[in-house]
Amino acid sequence: MILDTDGMKPIYIQIAEWLESEILHGNFQADDKVYSQYQLADLYNINPATAAKGLTKLAEEGILYDKRGLGKFVSTHAKQIIIDKRKNQTLKNLVNDLVTEAGRLELSEEDTIKLIRNAWKGEQG
């Protein structure tokens, strides 16, 4: 991942989302130890405090858990929590944006759904 330093999305959120994706892809399994704030700082050339903020966010959401003195580990239900969160928030927002843009371009509901259907076919085939 390359950090987007110009965007609206804060760096620590990008770090958190990257770790989420790594968990989703199975690169970190339940009870695996994830990167420390110092490793993340080194990897992404950022201040360790920023990296720590990303880790704390994931811990607060129950995706990671703390082992005192040992670091942060992937919790048992991490994958499910991430999937639920992304479905309910990220995907919903993306669909909202899509509908808004379609409205601006005066696309009908039917045409918009057709677009999605075509994209879906492309993705599956």
Place this chain on the structure above:
Amino acid sequence: MKAIKCKDLNKRFYRKNALNDLSFSIEENKIVGVIGRNGAGKTTLLKIIAGLLKEKSGVIEVYGRRPFNNLFVSANTIYIDDAMNFPTALTLKEILEEGKRFYHHWDHDLALRLFDYFGFNPSQHHNELSKGKESTFNMIVGLASRSPLTIFDEPTTGMDAAVRKDFYRALLKDYLAHPRTILLSTHHLEEMEDLLEEVLVIHEGSLKLQMSMDDLKEYGVGLTGKKDVVEPFLKEKEILWKKEQALDTCYAVIKNDLTDHEYQRMKEAGVQVSPVKANDLCIYLTESRNEKGSVDDVFDRSADV
């Protein structure tokens, strides 16, 4: 523990106030950026912290001691700027050797490896270096000293973009391995913002803002749109900066306390909401409040007559 504490700090030069009742404190082992316009008082402040200048009034404490004429503070502090006075009789290699004798945390191996990496000639003298090379050498001394309080006053003067990048990387790597308090004043905030944990914005000798870098990045939000559309949204908001643009549009920067509802309403009204970069925000916050306006006005004036 607090590394630096100051309260109502004042300094005057030739009847002009350089620092005005400055109060703040800095926790140990953070990388802190000191940001401000030319002449804002950054160098004066950093030199007082390093014990190189004497304050006029107020309290300044570094590790609980007053820095001026204090051996403990001197032994644990290094101040690097672009006017380092190294003995001209010594070669660069000899200066590094002396550094080893001078600073008890000095890492000579690191000094030599950086020296080699940046392609220095050991038998060269400091006063023979180009501006960029001089800054690079000073930076090596600053990093290798491993001083618990390391102060870099505009360390990148004259460095090319590649060397600056290497410097930021070297600074972070060494900090991760050996955490210490690092103060950096810079005009290149956009280049090193990800490195900093905290920022101190100084304006006309006073403290304008102190907050974490992550918070500063989200501190302001920019609104662009037709003037009559944007204006109503600005009511009851703290406007940090505003500029009128061509075709009746305007750009306003306000404090980022928008609720989702407000954000949605703005979007629907066609107002473009954009993030404000930390660097730009600092420029807006330190705009001098005189009648001179912007640099554009210097040129517009001649068009009026």
